Amino acid sequence: MNARQLVQGMLKAWPVDPRDRLPLPLWFSHDIEVATGGVSSHHFQAAGVEMDSRDVRPGDLFVALKGEAMDGHKFLPQAFAAGAVAAITDRPVDFPHVLVENTTAALHALAHAARERGNAKRIAVTGSVGKTGVKEAIFNALDRASRGGAHRSVRSYNNHVGVPLSLARLPARARYGVFEMGMNHAGEIAPLTDHVRPHVALITTIAPAHIENLGSMEAIADEKAQIFTGLVEGGAAIIPADSEYAGRLIDHARRLGVEVVTFGRNEAADVRLLDAIPAANGGSLVTAELGDARLCYTIAEPGEHWVANSLGVLAAVRAAGGDLAAAGLALAEMGGLKGRGARLQIAVSGGKALLVDESYNANPASMRATLRQLGQTPALRRIAVLGSMKELGDFADRFHRQLAEPLAEAKIDHAILVGDEMRALAAELGKDGAKSLGIAPSFAHCKGPAEAIAALEHFGLTHGDAVLVKGSNSVGLGGLVTHFTNASG
Template sequence: MSVQGSAMRVLRNWPIARRDALPAALWSATEIAAATGGTASHDFQVSDVEMDSRDVKRGDLFIALKGDAMDGHKFLPQAFANGAVAAIVDRPVEYPHVLVKDTTAALHALAHAARERSPAVRIGVTGSVGKTGIKEAIFLSLDRASRGAALRSIRSYNNHVGVPLTLARMPARAKFGVFEMGMNHAGEIAPLAEHVRPHVALITTIAPAHIENLGSMEAIAAEKASIFSGLVDGGMAVIPADSPYCEQMCDIAKTYGAKIITFGAAKNADVRLLDAIPSANGGSLVTADLGDTRVCYSVAEPGEHWIANSLGVMAAVKAAGGDLGAAGLALAEMGGLKGRGARHQIAVPGGKALLIDESYNANPASMRATLKALGQTPANRRVAVLGSMKELGDFAAKFHAQLTEPLSEAKVDFAVLVGEEMRSLAAELGKASAASLGITHGFAHCDNPAEAISALNEFGITHSDAILVKGSNSVGLGALVSHFTGIGGPLAQSKT
C-alpha cells in the first residue's frame, strides 16, 4: 500500500471522541430558545455572548439586561451596528432575537445550559487578594496544555452578572473553565458557586478586604469558604495552609464533603514550598513538593506573595488533572496585568524609570506584599504612590497608620499619599518624622490623582527610580498610571 493510501486509511479510522460531536458554533437560535424557554425570530448562530453594546463584535449575541438605572434594550441599535447577530430581549424587536420573559433569568438559564452540555472541568477562584492573577495563571496553564480549549473570566467578571455571562460563553468543546468569584457583602459567594458548580474551588488568601461589611476576619473566611457549597460531588477544595483561618476553612469544606488540598510553606501542606531563590529577572526559582512528585519552576512575577500564589496554581492545576509542566511554563512567562502588577519603563530625565501599576485594588495585606516587593526591586530611589484602602469601616484609620512599618522596611525614599483615609498615615509619618523612618525625601498628602501627578513632577522622577502605584480602584490612580505611561485608562470596578 502506498504512503498516501496508508495515510487515508488512518484518517478514515480516526477515533471519534464525544467532544468531536459537539457543536463548533457557540450557540444556535434553537439552542438558545430551548435553554431559555424563549421564542426565536430567526435561525442564526452566534460565536460569543455580550451584555455591553460597546464591547459587541461581529458574530455576538447581545443580551439586553435591565438594571435599576439602565435598560439594555435602548442599546440594541448600537449592538447591531457593532456586529451583533441576534439579541435576547423581553419585548418584540425588529432585529433577529430570542424573546423571553426576563433577560436576566435567560442569562442564568443559558449559563446553566452551557455548564451542563460541556465536559469541561470547572475551577472556581476566590479570596481576598490575588484572585485575578491566580485565575489568569491557572487559565494559561490549562489553555497551554489543552491547546486552546480553556476559558476564563475576562477582566474581573466576578459578580452576579459576570459569572453567569462567563459560563454562557463556555463552548461545548471546552476542556477547562476558570471562574473568578468576588463579593462585597455576606451571602454573595454561594450563589456564584451554585452557578458554576466547580470541580475545584480555590481560596487564595484571607485579608481584611470588605471588613467594614463583614465585621471580622472570621466572617470573611466563612464567606470565602462558602464557595465550597457549590462543589460537585467529590469536588476538591484548595486552601492556603499558611492562613490563620486554614482550619476554619477546612472544617467548612468538610461539611460539603469536599476533598482537601492545602498549599503553602507549612510543613503539613499538601503542596509544600521547599525552596525559593531570587532569579535574575526579579522573579523566583521555586521548588515544591506535591506529595507524589517534586517540581522546580520559575515565577516571572516578583514578590514573595507570588511564590505563595504559584503553589496555589500548582495545587489547582493538579486537582483539575492539568499538566504541571505547562503550569511551570505559564508561571515563567506570565507578565503583570493592567492595574495588578504590570511593569512599565517610562521615559524620564536621564533615561528610564520603572512604574509598577497596582492601581486596581488595595487592602492591608496586598499593600504590605507589594511594598515588600518594591523594597526588593533594584532602584536608584523608591517612590510609593499609595491610595486609600476602601471598605475598612472603623478599622480604616488603624490599617492605614500601620503602613509606616512596611514603608520603612521597603526603604521608600518618597511617599505620595492619596485620599481622605490616607490622612491617618500622613499623621503617623508626621509624628515619627518621615526621615527617621528612612523616608529621606518625606511625603506628600494629596486629595486626588491630579495632585499626586503634580507631587511626582515636583519631586522629579529620574533614571533608575522605581515607582509603585497602589490603591483601591475608586481612588482613580489608574489615571495617574495612564498619565505617565500613555496607556489606557482606569479599569471598571469589580468585587473582591
C-alpha cells in the same frame, strides 16, 4: 503502500474525541430557545455573548439586561451597529431576537445550559488578594496543556452578572473553565458557585478586604468558604495552609464532605514550598513538593506572594487533572496584568524608570506585599504612590496608619498619598519621632489623581527610579499610570 493509502491509514488512526461531535458555534438560536424557554424571531448562530453594547463584537448575542438604573434595551441600536447577530429581550423589537419573560433569568438559564452541555472541568477561584492573577495563571497552565481548550472569566467578571455571563460563554468543546468569584457582602459567593458547580474551588488568601461590610476577619473567611458549597460530588477544596484561618476553612470543607488540598510553607501542606530563591528575571526559582512528586519551576512574577500563589495554582491544576509541567512553563511566562502588577518602563530624565501598575485594587495585605516587593527591587530611588484602601469602615484609620511600617522597611524614598483615608498615614509619617529617627520617607498628601500627577512631576523622576502605583480602583490612579506611560511615548 502508495501515498493515498498512507494518508487513509493516518486518518483512520486519528484519535476520536467525543467533543468533536459538539457544535463549533457558541450558540444556535434553537439551543437558546430550549435553554431559556424563549421564542426566536430568526434562525442565527452566535459566536459570543455580551451584555455591554460598547463591547459587542461582530457575531455576538447581546443580552439586554435591566437594572435599577439602566435598561439594556435602550442600547439595542448600538449593539447591532457593532455587529450583534441577535439579542435576548423581554419585548418584541425590530431586530433579530429571542423573546423571554426576564432577561436576567434567561442569562442564568443560558449559563446553566452551557455548563451542562459539555464536560469541561470547572475551577472556581476566590480570595481577598490575588484571585485575578491566580485565575489567569491556572487558565494559562490548562490552556497550554489542552492546546487552546481552556476558557476563563475575562477581566474581573466575578459578580452576580459577570459569573453567569462568563459561564454562558463557555464553549461546548472546552476542556476546562476557570471562573473568578468576588464579593462585597455576606451571601454573595454561594449563588455564584451554584451557577458554576465547580470541580475545584480555590481560596487564595484571607485578608481584611471588605471588612467594612462583613465586620470581622472570621466573617470574611466564612463567606469565602461558601465557594465550597457549589462543589460537585468528588470535588476538591484548595486552601491556603499558612492562613491563620486555614482550620476554619478546612472545617467548612470537611462538613461538606469534599476533598481538602492545602498549599503553602506549612510542613503539613499537601503542596508544600521547599525552597524559593530570586531568579535572574526578577521572579523566583521555586521547588515544591506535591506528596509523591517534586517540581522545580520559575515564576516570572516577582514577590513572595506569587511564590504562595504558584503553589495554589499547582494544587488546582493537579486537582483538575491538568499537566504540572505545563503549569510550570505557564508560570515562567506570565507577565503582570494591567492594574495588577504590570511592570512598565517609562522614559524619564536621563533614561528609563520602572513603573509598577497596581492601580486596580488595594487592601492591607496586598499593600504590604507590594511594598515589600518594591523594597526588594533594585533601584536608585523607590517612590510609592498609594491611594486610599476602600471598604475598611471603622478599621480604615488603623489600617492606613499601619502602612508606615512597611514603608520604612521597604526604604521608600518618597511617598505620594492620595485620598481622604490616607490622611491617617500622612499624620503617622509626619510625627516628629518618625522624622527624627529617619524612618519616615518624605511625602505629599493629595486629594486625587490630578494632584498626585502634579506632585510626582514636581518630585521629578530620573533614570533608575522604581515607582509603585497602588490603590483601590475608585481612587482613579489608573489615570496616573496612563498619564506617565503616554508621556513617555
